[in-house]
Amino acid sequence: xxxxxxxxLAAFELSGEAVLLPGGQGETWRVRDVVxxxxxxxxxxxxxxxxxxxxxxxxxxxxxxPVRAGNGDWVVDGWExxxxxxxxxxxGRPDDVLRAGAAFHEAVAELPRPEFLDVRDDPWAYGxxxxxxxxxxxxxxxxxxxxxxxxxxxxxxxxxxxxVHGDLLxxxxxxxxxxxxxIDWPVYWRPPAWAAAVAVVxxxxxxxxxxxxxxxxxxxxxxxxMLVRAxxxxxxxxxxxRGPAIWTADHRxxxxxxxxxxxxxxx
Numbered sequence: 001x002x003x004x005x006x007x008x009l010a011a012f013e014l015s016g017e018a019v020l021l022p023g024g025q026g027e028t029w030r031v032r033d034v035v036x037x038x039x040x041x042x043x044x045x046x047x048x049x050x051x052x053x054x055x056x057x058x059x060x061x062x063x064x065x066p067v068r069a070g071n072g073d074w075v076v077d078g079w080e081x082x083x084x085x086x087x088x089x090x091x092g093r094p095d096d097v098l099r100a101g102a103a104f105h106e107a108v109a110e111l112p113r114p115e116f117l118d119v120r121d122d123p124w125a126y127g128x129x130x131x132x133x134x135x136x137x138x139x140x141x142x143x144x145x146x147x148x149x150x151x152x153x154x155x156x157x158x159x160x161x162x163x164v165h166g167d168l169l170x171x172x173x174x175x176x177x178x179x180x181x182x183i184d185w186p187v188y189w190r191p192p193a194w195a196a197a198v199a200v201v202x203x204x205x206x207x208x209x210x211x212x213x214x215x216x217x218x219x220x221x222x223x224x225x226m227l228v229r230a231x232x233x234x235x236x237x238x239x240x241x242r243g244p245a246i247w248t249a250d251h252r253x254x255x256x257x258x259x260x261x262x263x264x265x266x267x
Contacts, residue, residue: 003029004036004079011069011076012036023089023170033084034067042075043116048185049074051111052082060103062181085183087175094203094213097172098196100180101165105192111163113189127237128166128188131229137236140244146252147235150228150259153266157222159191166190169199169207197226201234204258211261224265231255231262 003018018029028037039045049066064082129135166188173181203209238246
């Protein structure tokens, strides 16, 4: 990924070397105390900036305050900017991640549903719609075999949707003496328990978490159905983003472990 062009740096009134940061899909750059990254859907980036700029302090978490360009815009030539925060992500602390996510979701609970969700079109939006039966599940035989039990176990739910962070586990940073920081917010309109379930599923599949993690959060509403939908979301997104070649034996086995845990909460 190329670094932000000089025109973007000038627009945000920045000077100095742009340093590529780890993570962020190799697209995130730091210039002094400002982080720059390309945006996907401009309307989402603008909406998110307005929300984050307006959140009060002292809510039990930090956010990277967005930085306006000199002309007042949040996005310039496909780039957005935010303050650099101290800390590092830690996927080995899923319970702390989930607690930070709960505080964040409480803070944004009253926001209305953003319109850009209707036009977002990428593998993650596709997987989300499949998970919630807003779009049919279709894919390779390996995908169909893996997701079949989950689709059969899916039932209607009553939980209320709100804006949530759909990728918490790798996007909560920790620093000594500071509240956890919520970063890189992909916006979804789903129950907060689903966002927690996505983080739990990710930890079970890829970061050696034990089934006891799911048990510790089983007090969340309609937990089994949230785990089922979280898995359908991740599996469907994998198929859409990377195609049938993703379904190696190891990849299927990683999901199967979490599937077995999730189905245990639906019986």
